[in-house]
Amino acid sequence: MALKAETHPIATSNDVVRVRQIVRAATIQLKFSLVEQTKFVTATSELARNTLEHGGGGWMTLEMVKNGLREGIKLTFRDNGPGIADIELALSEGYTSAGGMGLGLSGSKRLVNEFEITSELGQGTTVIVTRWK
């Protein structure tokens, strides 16, 4: 069940910083512990930068979700970029297409509770992550 949803554009590297701050504010609102906050904000940073650098910019939708008594934050990163040809390869550790460390996608998967990625060539990529309190 989604309680609140808002969408923010990711078009410049300043936007990456901005969505990070927005997500940090949301984790504080849900009283995440400091470690949980840091993990989720770092995952946000990775995914937002992927959206910017590989997807050529896009949007992040932040939703406050509730499952019974559990509260959480669900983030959807969406872009209209070239898409990912081989998702398994992209998720494997150390693989990079942009001269990075190749840990962004695989690492952020470990930093969240739920991770879902869909991509279509030429259509863009959507990554949905959720972290429960």
Next chain:
Amino acid sequence: MSVFHQVVKANESAILVGWLKQMSASTRRGDLINDVDLKEQASEFLKLFTEACQKSSDVQSEAFASTQEFLAEIAKSRLEQGFSTSETAMFVLSLKQPIFSAIRDAFKANPSELVSEIWASGDLLDQLAMLTIDSAITIRELTISRQQEEMLELSTPVVKLWDGILALPLIGTLDSARTQVVMESLLSAIVETNSQIAIIDITGVPTVDTLVAQHLIKTITAARLMGADCYLSGIRPAIAQTIVHLGIELIDVQTKAKLSDAFALALQRLGKAVVTTKPSATSPAQGRNRVA
């Protein structure tokens, strides 16, 4: 071509009085600007405006160049004085009411002409108000970009802790531009001070993701190539756990939780030690107290 400028010219002094009255009612900020200055600005603008209207009704045309220039000047001085953007725009917009009433008096007999003259003058004043806002925003943007550049410079100081030991306390977000500045200032400081050890402290970096880690590793590698050892300090517990989960390996990098630990290690590496001796004699201030 509209003829309202003739009306404005004929009633200049009355309009000026009405305008000043209007401004004092809606936006006048007695604390920020005095009456004499305001009156001077108002009559200057009215003069430029009527002159320009005689020649053209297009704000972007050559005829309005001096009016535009004057408004840009007004926007600049208003911002410096502490007016808000809307208050600055009201300088032009509050001129509408006195001009409209002058036009109304002049074209009483002819309603259709009255409406078209009011429309023409209103349209012109709106556009001029927009121009004022635009120049105010441009000035703000210039300020912001200048501040960004200043922050880049300010936020990367390299400090010398001891002979041969440098510290680089990083604060804020580490993007590519920042890292470049950081790397340059660190490497040149290593050469200048002949240092063997540099400590990079990331206590003030809120988020350490793969990009930040990569930037740090590159900086450390570059320092190493120059013959200096680099320690990384200020790694908070939450950051440490996140780095592990991300899968970043910092095995080759000497890390410490606190800057003081890294400093202690650096001293040790250089064969120096901090020893506790007997406290020195009381300072002059305390000495005086005791006498009193």
